Amino acid sequence: MTSTQVAPARESHVVSSRHRFMTRHASWIPVFAAIAILVAMVIGAQIYFDGDFLSPPLISSILLDNSYLLILAVGMTFVILTGGIDLSVGAVMSFTGMFGASLLRDGLPSGVVAPVMLACGALIGLGIGVLVQYFDVQPFIASLAGMFLARGLGFVVSLNSIKVTDSSILWLQRTRWHFGDWYVTATGILALLVVAVGALLLAYTRFGRTIYAVGGNEQSARLMGLPVARTKLLAYVVSGTCAGLAGVVFTAYTGAAYPLNGIGTELDTIAAVVIGGTLLIGGSGFVVGSMIGVFVYGMIKTIINFLGVDQSWTRITIGGLLLLFVVVQRVIVARSARRR
């Protein structure tokens, strides 16, 4: 009865190189789209300002001004890749900044304070992860609790801004290494280092691959015998730790800690990650893409500064760009779903 073989069992090996690329690297396309947008923005601005826009110091300042966001975006990428979301990062950054600044004010050395700040971030991340993983709380809500907690704790430390005078923290920001007209600060290097470590973790470790597997299909990952619980937990810890580190960098950047810092930063971070091509449903995206997303964000801010118009346009533009990207992503996903 089943002896009638009707269709060839093997797939055709004759494939065009374009098809080959599509079947292998389709998930990189949104990243290329982000790069295209970035390039288009730069070229557009360059033309608009009669070639008076792009300069090495300007590009250097984009990294400098957004290094905290870059660090947050790396952590957020881990969480979003698992299919979750972390709304707490802005508040955690602010709280660890406050806490660190108060410890420094009390005379603790920065060599102790900085690790403590990272640990605080990690701890809040762990708490969120436990709620998500062990009590089936939606990531949205669990990280919301983390955000409220960190926001409130920031005010518990102090209602007012705390000035930071510690030389080694300030060194992170003040020292600029110049290469011709280009320059880079320790915070910038730190941010790029975080990007590199994040990218390597995701691409070349089992932990990283499990993150993708969990985001792709959590049930499958569990049935495959992968350590799903540990991985999801760790993703939130990574995000929390990044938020702690961002707290260090942001404190160095502003030279002070203020409990109202970083309001809405979680939204900027999510926007940057999504613009960088990471799908919010999880399982697809790259840290490098998030970096591009942060640069797009920084570029918009810079252009709006250059135009001299109201800064409220930044958020409007980011919102518009986010929309554009989401629509494009949506079209890509819909088309690949139809192909199947």
Place this chain on the structure above:
Amino acid sequence: MSAVMKHRLFWPLVVLLALILLNTVSRPSFVRITVHDGRLYGSLIDILRNSAPLMLVALGMTLVIATRGIDLSVGAIMAVSGAVALTIIQDSGDPANPAVLAVAIGTAVGAGLVCGLWNGFLISVLGIQPIIATLVLMLAGRGIALLITGGFITTINSDPYKFMAQGYVLGLPFAFYVSLVAIAIVALIERRTALGMLTEAVGINPEASRLAGVRARGIIWGAYAASGLLAGFAGILYSSNIMAADANAAGLYIELDAILAVVLGGTSLAGGTFSIAGTVVGAFTIQTLKSTITFLGVPPAVTPVFMAAVVVVVVLVQSRRFRRFMGRLPARLRTWTSRTPDGAEAAS
């Protein structure tokens, strides 16, 4: 007893009553209601009054969550609505004129509706995830509100406008009536018609509902439109309360409070079956909690710590795993206490 406990409103009501009890014990004046000039005053009355914007937003959020969605933009819509209303009133030069007020409020609420329709369009027509689609407006909305007010905090002086949030009718705050009317309308529309069930169907399984002939697109779109409309009204109430349009502060974090109120009321964030009565209880609970924190002498800035605690407790109580864990706890304690002589005595 267990039937009572299983009722979906049981736990939300227990939480609300416990809060009220806690307040009453710590300061009996909490439940005291005084009559002054034929108007009722007291903490409870304040809660009824101040909860109105949250109530409106939470009702809309309930419908949105029932469709499996979320609306993060409600705070921004409130800011837009307030900015529109106050800018119109300010520009008119006749802030007390009822016609001007009607135009201002109509336009502002219309702006809220347009925002809601925009969200609904992105989600139901373009198929974008709700959290992201509304994030767009959440980001851009406050920017737009700032553009409307020209980057300033617009303030006005208009007694009729002030009346909406601060006035009294028949001894009770006018804002409370606004809440009541909104609750009644939403409840009637959802439960007296089949819309409620159709909404739940869409929330449980959009594709199955579509194949069953339910106009899922229209229902989802409608939910966001309703949410935008209600947020528009909430924006009016908010700006009327402070008589200013503050694009940055108006409705800040109200989306989170509203989501909390909905979850507190027993509606699952996963969509599907929803409870309007639950949301009402939830909104009152959030407002009571906020006034509790204020009266405890905690700086308002630290309020979020308490909110965090509430979120954690609420989600843990709703978490099936946690319940199972706690359900086994008495048995564990019993086996533990029965081993100690004191425990054996206490158990008998």
Place this chain on the structure above:
Amino acid sequence: MSHSDAETASDALVAMRGITIQFPGVKALDGVDLVLRAGEVHALMGENGAGKSTLIKALTGEYAVDAGTITVAGEPRVFHGTADAQSAGISTVYQEVNLCANLSVGENVMLGHELRRGGRIDWRATHRAAAEHLENLGVELDTRTSLSTHSIAVQQLVAISRAMVTDAKVLVLDEPTSSLDRSEVEQLFSVMRDLRARGVAILFVTHFLDQVFEIADRCTVLRNGRLVGEYPLPSLTPGSLVQLMLGRELDDLEALSSVADRHVDRSGAPVVRATGTGRKGVIEPTDIDVYPGEVVGIAGLLGSGRTELARLLAGADHADSGQIEVAGKAARLANPRSAIDHGIAYSSEDRRAEGILGDLTVAENIVLGIQARRGWRKLRKAEQDAVVAEYIAALGVRPASPSTLIRNLSGGNQQKVLLARWLATAPALLILDEPTRGIDVGAKADIQRKVAELSARGLAVVFISSELEEVLRLSQRIVVMRDRRKIGELASHDVDVDAVIDFIAHEGQEGAA
């Protein structure tokens, strides 16, 4: 139950003894034994709800057992999760392939076992290893391609390769063939035979009896959470196996055989006539018509275009060519709703994803179809109760309680509720896509009988099923599809199953002009 321990102990790879699993209110398994020997294909048979999947989950460590023992290679084991079972050499391939579609083929094979060098994954070596594992099963693939670009059949083979990476001694295949076409099943079977020859014990779960007799050496039958017995397959006939599964004779199915010969009056206008209806890249322009009182079967393999055609007729997808006439008048079926308004009801092949609303009650699920047509205007309580009671009784839904949540019903009863939903809308044409897939034999007979009865009363039906016997038995006319187009039409009283298979296999090529 009568196995001598002396005989089994020697060659038993896995022995589950007296397995009992208790769920709140029900005993899902009650003292069940299962013995798997090296180098055998062992079928696990039973109706839905017999406890097959619970037993598998006990074996793969997803459920903890309340009583009973599991010994693997003579050693007693207690599994805490799938990772545990995998390390003991037990791997599972599920019906809905449990892989990660967002990752590459190679990664899916190797996830968690990637080859590492100097602390980081060596992708080149990992993909080479993956390719080797696939080749061992006779599959050649570019391991760097995304899994989502491959068919379900290929994904299943990838899943089996993955099991082999963990050096599985026992391979559990949970309904692997339910969405494969014949040639794909054949390929899977050759892989299974190969693994059997290499000494792997395969536990094979399926609803297709003929497949059991084709590949399995032995079978264990469960009924209502209890063990019926373990039998070497040659000692059974399909009839006796069904009898063991059901515990009763199944004459009902046979009694329907006369339906196919019933005369259909085709003098009037057809209920629905589609001319050149197609959709680019999905299905080529197709003609089909259905007359009142007629059951038109659609025969064809999965992916032949049969579901796609049904979806066009039902407005679930939009046709971009051709026209559709309903009762003689041109109709535009832009969405399911407009099809329903034209009296066309469509029951999807995917009951769970596109049919039931799990959190709503049986009653709400039944009235949803009517309610959706009415819009906001709510059905009166009395009216609703009457409709619900009528259809629960007519279709024999169990439990017959309108207020039960539908997700707590068995697959067969869920299917009956869906049927009720559509019948309640009083359609002129009922399109049933795989209405009997994955449901127990009793419910299957009920549904077949109902279809025959309704068509006798004048309802037009389009009936789609993978089981040709069923299609032949119920329909007067059969539309045969292949490679996304219609290749012919047969009168069902002229043909038998073999003739239809023959037609699918050969006619398609000649007609491909």
